[in-house]
Amino acid sequence: MATRAKRQPRIEPTFGSGSSSLLDLRLTPQDRASAPGGKSKSRKTSKSGTTKKKSPGKPAKSQRPKSRNGSGGRSGAKRRSGRGKSRRRTPSGLGRLIRRGAYWSAVLGIWGIIAVAGIVGYYAAYLPPTSEWQVPARPPNVKIVAANGQLLANRGDTGGEAVRLEQLPPYLPNAVVAIEDRRFRSHFGIDPIGLLRAVYTNVTSGRLVQGGSTLTQQLAKNLFLEPDRTLKRKIQELVLAFWLEAEYSKDEILEMYLNRVYLGAGSYGVDAAARRYFGKSARLVTIAEAATMAGLLKAPSRYSPARNPDLAEERAQLVLAAMHEEGYIDGQEAKNALAAPAKVVRRYTTASENYAADWVMDVLPHFIGSIEGDIIVDTTIDPAMQQAAETALRNALKENRQKYGVTQGAIVTLDTAGAVKALVGGADYSKSQYNRAVYAKRQPGSAFKPFVYLAALENGLTPQTIRHDRPVTIGGWSPQNYTKEHYGPVTLTRALSMSLNTVAAQLAHEVGAGTVINTAKRLGISSDLNKNLSIALGTSEVTPLEIASAYVPFSNGGYGVLPHIIRRIKTVDGKLLYSRSGDGRGRVVDRQMVGNMNVMMSETLLTGTGRKARLDGGRPAGGKTGTSQDFRDAWFIGYTANLTTAVWFGNDDNSPTQRASGSGLPAGVWKEVMDAAHKDMPAADLPGAPSIPATVAAPRKPGPIETVGSGSEPIPPAPIGGGGGGGERRGPLNLLRNLFGGG
Known part of the structure; x- marks a missing residue:
């Protein structure tokens, strides 16, 4: 303690030039607040150098802590030190906490950015190089329009x-x-x-x-x-x-x-x-x-x-x-x-136009290959005819579904060049997109007989040739008529209009099944046909489109056609990709034969099984009914000098209908469709109908026959004379028609 009492004299700093001592600002132990010298009582030195004792009761207002050389008292220093700490501790701790939080947040943020960048970079590396990035072309659209430019449908992805x-x-x-x-x-x-x-x-x-x-x-x-x-x-x-x-x-x-x-x-x-x-x-x-x-x-x-x-x-x-x-x-x-x-x-x-649009998409690649961009396809569809066909079909099914047990139908209309003007592939596209008009193969029944009769005419027979309607057996096959009746000697005109199975079978036997097949193929039938005599009764399956196209030569004077729906294809910029040209199959039937067939086929609508199909205003028309075995299919296919239409009714599962025949429901729908289609067309005669004398056959009382599934049509009462003329047609006009073959 004695050493503490001995204090070194205070050395005041001097800044004079003569002083040899330097200013020493280094801290010594005595400079600290807790230095040993701090225990001595503090004294205040006046400006004059004298010291004054502090008043024991009241400290001077100007009293300040002495310099850190220990001049202040220990207890006072502690009190003052304690008061200073109480004022600074909370802000200092909070500040340190904030600073630390900011620091670690920045650190974590930097590492987070690095981590995110790494993840992004990792997954982005799976992408192609940016130099190869480009927006892929929109899948091409196919705009399908009718003959008048009206939109039918859009197709494509x-x-x-x-x-x-x-x-x-x-x-x-x-x-x-x-x-x-x-x-x-x-x-x-x-x-x-x-x-x-x-x-x-x-x-x-x-x-x-x-x-x-x-x-x-x-x-x-x-x-x-x-x-x-x-x-x-x-x-x-x-x-x-x-x-x-x-x-x-x-x-x-x-x-x-x-x-x-x-x-x-x-x-x-x-x-x-x-x-x-x-x-x-x-x-x-x-x-x-x-x-x-x-x-x-x-x-x-x-x-x-x-x-x-x-x-x-x-x-x-x-x-x-x-x-x-x-x-x-x-x-x-x-x-x-x-x-x-x-x-x-x-x-x-x-809408039924969707069937036409689907068919367009099916055949489109054959014309332009792959589709690279948006294109416009001009079709042959006539919107008015299309709507009329759709309405007629739907109304017929709605009204007769229960009566005849039919659930589906199809209609196709062609002009004389084979252009499809209307195509209805089913009752309701939203329920079934299967296009029956183009793809459904069904037995045509008696609607196939015109090809048999044409083959017979081309082999020397005439519309007035007589054949006997009687029970026949050919190679163990015994075809029967629909009514179980026979009418004896009848002309070919009468036999066709009455749809007599026995006469058709005899003709097929005379010319040969192969000749009948070749005739049908020449006119436009493309499906495989069975080479047997039953083909005369329409037992081989065909589609509505192909059999309609095979009837067109009767309408246009003997020229075969290729049924088509596309007229022109172009890009949206107007570049022409395809335009239809060509004349179809050329002449496939001699004009005289066409005239003979038109005489015979028109009689079907006048006095035969197709009387329900007679057109308004007496417009000349020809056609043929057809009913397949067990009433599974009902057809009417007919034509004028302008249009040919095929109508089919049946069931997709090939189940029998409730005796629906071609002379009923299909004939009525055909008339409705064709009357609407010809609304603004002048009447025109069927091509090549010549004046042909008729051979009148004596009437014969029908006799009973055995019933066999036949595919024929209901036959009206037998007329007087074999050449035509129903019971309601009498007088000079009736006689004239009989003399000239009912034409």
Whole structure:
């Protein structure tokens, strides 16, 4: 302690030039607050150098802690030190905590960025090089139009045309933006606000309620990626979304999106959806229809107006509210749209034109090969004839389904050059897309007999040639007539009009089955035909299209045709890819033979089994009924000098009908279709009908015969004379017709 009492004299710093001592600012132990010297009582030195004792009761106001040489008292130093710590401890600790938090946050943020960049880089490495990135071409659309330019259908992977953004009403793209991506015009490919909101909503709800994808992200996914839900796909989607935003304008991105997005029912793009649901182009949709389509984006199947109209309307109301909130439509427009919601047009899915469009797509590759871009196919279809055929078929099935036990039908109409003017492949396209008019092979029954009779005429017989209608047996085969009756000697004209099976069998036996087959093939039958005599009764199967085309030579003067539906194919830019040319098969029947056949075939409508098919105004026409074994198929195929039409009724499972025959339901539908088709056409005579004297056969009382499945037609009462002329036709006109073969 004695050493502590001995203090060194204070050395004041001097700054004079004469001083040899330097200023030493190094700390010594005595400079610290807890130095040993701090225990001595402090003294205050006045400016004059004298010291003053402190007043024991009141410390001087100007009293300050002495310098760190220990001049202050120990207890006072501790108190002052304690008060200083109490004032500084909390801010210092909080500051250190904040600083540490900021530091580690920065560290973690940097590592997080590095980790994210690594993950992004890893999955982005699976993408092709950026130099190879390009938006794939939209799948080509095939626009199929009628002969007058009216749209029949769109075909291809999209189901609709590609439309420019400026061609659309502004409320259609605005509806999509309003409900799917409100900040589309301002974000850079991703929407952080929308993403955070979606995450919050999904977390709080405990399930996936909202998606945070922007329109750009959705487009990137649709263009380049598979729809699987993986981290890899999501990261690649983000990378590609940034690329799209960098390469294309907002309008270009929106246009690509609207032309490619899936909107249900096989519709890709707004034009396909507009035609599918509303039967119109996207260029013509209303605000309510635009809102309905935009509502489909969330879940095309769930909100389909065709499947769930109530849900679709509720969703459309949300879209309209969003459009109004964003200022895309005003209050009055929103009210009007709510008051008149969109209505689905179901004809798009049921229309018979779809059968024609499907056939176009089947044959299209034969003309142009692969389809590289959007094309327009001009067809031969006449919309008025098509509609008339569809209406007639549907009404007939609706009214006679139970009566005759028929569930399906087909109609095809050709002009004299073989161009298909109408084609109905079934009762309802939405329920069955199978095209019976083109592909269904059915037994034609007696509708095949004209080829037998033509072969007989070409081998020297005439419409007035007499053959005996009587029981016959040829090689163990005994064909029977429909009515179980026989009429004795009849002309070939009468035999054909009455559809007598025994006479047809005799003729086939005389000329040979091979000759009959060759005749049918020459006129246009392309299906395989069985080389036996039963072919005379139509036991070999054919399609409605081919047998109609084989009847056309009777209509056009003897020229064979190739049935066709495509006239011209061109690109949307007008480049011609194909144009039909050629004359078909050329002459296949001598003109005199055509005239003879027309004399015989016209008698079927005048006095024979096809009387129900007589056309209004006495328009000349010829045709033939047909009924296959056990009434499985009922046909009427007939023609005028302008058109040829084939009508078929039956069941897809080949089950028998309830005695439906060609002289009933098909003949009536044929008349309805042909009357409508000829509405504005002047009447014209059938080609080449000559004046032919008839041989009159004596009447003969029918006799009973054994019933055998025959495929013939109901036969009207036997007339007086074999050449024609029913019981209702009497007097000089009747006699004249008998003399000239009923022509």
